[in-house]
Amino acid sequence: MTPLQPPPAEPGMLLGDVDTPALILDLDAFETNLDFVDRMLGNSGVRLRPHAKTHKCAVIAHIQIERGAVGQCVQKVSEAEALVWGGVRDVLVSNEIVGAQKLARLAALGHIATIGVCVDSHSQVDALQTAAGQAGVTINVLVEINAGGNRCGVSPGADAVQVARHIAGSPNLVFDGLQAYHGSAQHLRTPAERQQAIAHATDCARQTVTMLRPEGIECRTIAGAGTGSFQNELQSGVFNELQLGSYIFMDADYARNLDESGEPAAQFQQSLFVLSTVMSVPRPGTAVVDAGHKALPVDSGLPLIWNRPGITYIDASDEHGKLECAREASALAEGEKLLLVPGHCDPTVDRYDWYVCTRKGRVEGLWPIAARGAMR
Amino acid sequence: MTPLQPPPAEPGMLLGDVDTPALILDLDAFETNLDFVDRMLGNSGVRLRPHAKTHKCAVIAHIQIERGAVGQCVQKVSEAEALVWGGVRDVLVSNEIVGAQKLARLAALGHIATIGVCVDSHSQVDALQTAAGQAGVTINVLVEINAGGNRCGVSPGADAVQVARHIAGSPNLVFDGLQAYHGSAQHLRTPAERQQAIAHATDCARQTVTMLRPEGIECRTIAGAGTGSFQNELQSGVFNELQLGSYIFMDADYARNLDESGEPAAQFQQSLFVLSTVMSVPRPGTAVVDAGHKALPVDSGLPLIWNRPGITYIDASDEHGKLECAREASALAEGEKLLLVPGHCDPTVDRYDWYVCTRKGRVEGLWPIAARGAMR
Numbered sequence: 001m002t003p004l005q006p007p008p009a010e011p012g013m014l015l016g017d018v019d020t021p022a023l024i025l026d027l028d029a030f031e032t033n034l035d036f037v038d039r040m041l042g043n044s045g046v047r048l049r050p051h052a053k054t055h056k057c058a059v060i061a062h063i064q065i066e067r068g069a070v071g072q073c074v075q076k077v078s079e080a081e082a083l084v085w086g087g088v089r090d091v092l093v094s095n096e097i098v099g100a101q102k103l104a105r106l107a108a109l110g111h112i113a114t115i116g117v118c119v120d121s122h123s124q125v126d127a128l129q130t131a132a133g134q135a136g137v138t139i140n141v142l143v144e145i146n147a148g149g150n151r152c153g154v155s156p157g158a159d160a161v162q163v164a165r166h167i168a169g170s171p172n173l174v175f176d177g178l179q180a181y182h183g184s185a186q187h188l189r190t191p192a193e194r195q196q197a198i199a200h201a202t203d204c205a206r207q208t209v210t211m212l213r214p215e216g217i218e219c220r221t222i223a224g225a226g227t228g229s230f231q232n233e234l235q236s237g238v239f240n241e242l243q244l245g246s247y248i249f250m251d252a253d254y255a256r257n258l259d260e261s262g263e264p265a266a267q268f269q270q271s272l273f274v275l276s277t278v279m280s281v282p283r284p285g286t287a288v289v290d291a292g293h294k295a296l297p298v299d300s301g302l303p304l305i306w307n308r309p310g311i312t313y314i315d316a317s318d319e320h321g322k323l324e325c326a327r328e329a330s331a332l333a334e335g336e337k338l339l340l341v342p343g344h345c346d347p348t349v350d351r352y353d354w355y356v357c358t359r360k361g362r363v364e365g366l367w368p369i370a371a372r373g374a375m376r
Numbered sequence: 377m378t379p380l381q382p383p384p385a386e387p388g389m390l391l392g393d394v395d396t397p398a399l400i401l402d403l404d405a406f407e408t409n410l411d412f413v414d415r416m417l418g419n420s421g422v423r424l425r426p427h428a429k430t431h432k433c434a435v436i437a438h439i440q441i442e443r444g445a446v447g448q449c450v451q452k453v454s455e456a457e458a459l460v461w462g463g464v465r466d467v468l469v470s471n472e473i474v475g476a477q478k479l480a481r482l483a484a485l486g487h488i489a490t491i492g493v494c495v496d497s498h499s500q501v502d503a504l505q506t507a508a509g510q511a512g513v514t515i516n517v518l519v520e521i522n523a524g525g526n527r528c529g530v531s532p533g534a535d536a537v538q539v540a541r542h543i544a545g546s547p548n549l550v551f552d553g554l555q556a557y558h559g560s561a562q563h564l565r566t567p568a569e570r571q572q573a574i575a576h577a578t579d580c581a582r583q584t585v586t587m588l589r590p591e592g593i594e595c596r597t598i599a600g601a602g603t604g605s606f607q608n609e610l611q612s613g614v615f616n617e618l619q620l621g622s623y624i625f626m627d628a629d630y631a632r633n634l635d636e637s638g639e640p641a642a643q644f645q646q647s648l649f650v651l652s653t654v655m656s657v658p659r660p661g662t663a664v665v666d667a668g669h670k671a672l673p674v675d676s677g678l679p680l681i682w683n684r685p686g687i688t689y690i691d692a693s694d695e696h697g698k699l700e701c702a703r704e705a706s707a708l709a710e711g712e713k714l715l716l717v718p719g720h721c722d723p724t725v726d727r728y729d730w731y732v733c734t735r736k737g738r739v740e741g742l743w744p745i746a747a748r749g750a751m752r
Contacts, residue, residue: 004380005454005749005750005751005752008752019475019477019478019752020475020752021751021752022752053694053695075694075695076695078381095655095695096655096656097655098653098654098655098656098666098710098711099395099396099653099711101395102395120656120658121656121657121710123710123711124710146658146659150659150662151656151658151664151693151696151698152655152656152658152664152696153656153658154658183693277474277475278474279471279472279473279474279528280472280474280496280497280527280528280529281497282496282522282527282528282529282530283522283526286526288527288528290474290751291751293673293675293723294722294723294726294751295751297669297673297675297723298674298675299669299673299674299675299692316675317527317559318429318451318722318723319429319451319452319471319751320527320528322527334474334497334499334500335474335475335499346670346694347669347670347673347694350670350727351726351749351751352749353749372749373381373727373728373729373748374381375381375397375666375667375670375671375695375727376381376384376395376396376397376398
């Protein structure tokens, strides 16, 4: 049978002794990022429900909840299971769930936790009511509206109102509000572009809330936002629950977002790395590390090399990363270990069974990535 | 703690009842692919050592060995462990292994299996001798030469001869021959390009063999080849061990390789799929499936839709795949299940814990992907 991969480190070890490739979490940077969002939210009254599709780890969920988060978001029922089984008591699946097997598993969680889910069609409401009714539980439901991302979501306004009414009339469902997430807005590079996109999402949500009110249907929750845009949703006066995920880790792609002055926004610190080993120095100016795209998914671009000027990761194959070394860079030696900044944190985390948590260059602990591979 | 993801199916189930996303292996197509390579090798005397970095599964390894393969290739020590612990008795790590922890684990396997590994430097030979000596085992060693791929590998000729001599003089190491794999040649689109690249690799190997002979150093093994180019290595008169991996599965990228007439080469059948569910049909002409780039890595391009004309997978986000539906295509319904052809088989397999093996639309069995996530 298939065992887990054993952890690549032990507590107390020096970072340089960790076997590779390993997923490293710098706890000081991680906590600085948590502090920053706590400070931004302050006493705004806007709730934080961080997205666990980024971290997939009950340990991190509990740290966020301890600091005041109301619960967690996930995308998949199997992620919800991993968190609830790990003691998280309030989970929103910020996504549509289709299929009787999945709905039965989701409803089962309703016996031991507060469960929410999104819908964007009437047939989903019917199927959800059937599953919740059969399990004898109550599920909170958000109507996902298309807030400009053009992925899932009903049209804001009349269509959304009809679905909300359908939910409100379903005995085992509670209409909780609107999901108005605009995913692609997170990666628009300038603050003006992000602001414009979220202004549109806000209008979509506001319009729908306004149309629901005469029906006697109140929105307890207007949810959305991500790491790239959350200050806009925070200041919108409409959104009251934010679903940031990547802010705890950051990645090479988010680092390309700019601030007002055209400089990298740099609100958050890079806390997530993949430690790799130089496995070959075959020719001058070239080296190969033991972390390719199986270790560092490249959907949002190649990884960056951390704190090693003149060294560039130029090509990823399955198990190899090819490095180019500028003439002025100090030479790489076989066996040298390098920290890489993932191109995209979410799919990178999902490749590992363990966080190797370090502080000031020493391993403080190992945290299991309980929802690793939880795609269903 | 972190359990495995449970299997998404049970034996006997209809394919349409399998939960999604799920990795599907069509056994008829898989066996047709195995038959094809067996027929090509015929009585050529050229050995087959299939690459398990593709399948990561001891069950598949044993099927290949039962048909005459001499053993398996892997890229990582943890992959070798998964196979040896699963009963495979002859494993070559077709790669350099650097670091004392990994070398100790590799040498430990030498007590219970025949183990080979590649080197491309003198320091690697020294470290390998130390590990093998401490464990009291003998390890077979191939010198990897740069056969044109410009990734790892010493220069062919004099440099390679020096490393071979170093191995031959190491008491716990056996010089076994040359690794002359040309990875990027597999994906050159025309037969002429592939033939030219492998002719170069063959020259590199032949030159080195010729220079080793006066030293009294014989090459038992000249290894290389992959699914895209193997007929060239087979006919080279120099290579005697082929390391094909993807031939058992195929993927959307390999399907872009052409034959002499400029048509898709189509030597192999597509046997590997990801089953997905339409989770939202939010607007006419659009649908969203529950398999994004966490389920289908996009390093070699987007997945294709199988047997559903007019439907195109146009964008992958973490957990969503956006589909475009041509006007003439029959409409997609919420809950409909679609088979997707992965862009790249190797990293896709590595996302799953189980193969759901089907024959004529029914689940015949579940095979664990024992080396899933085995990156170290």
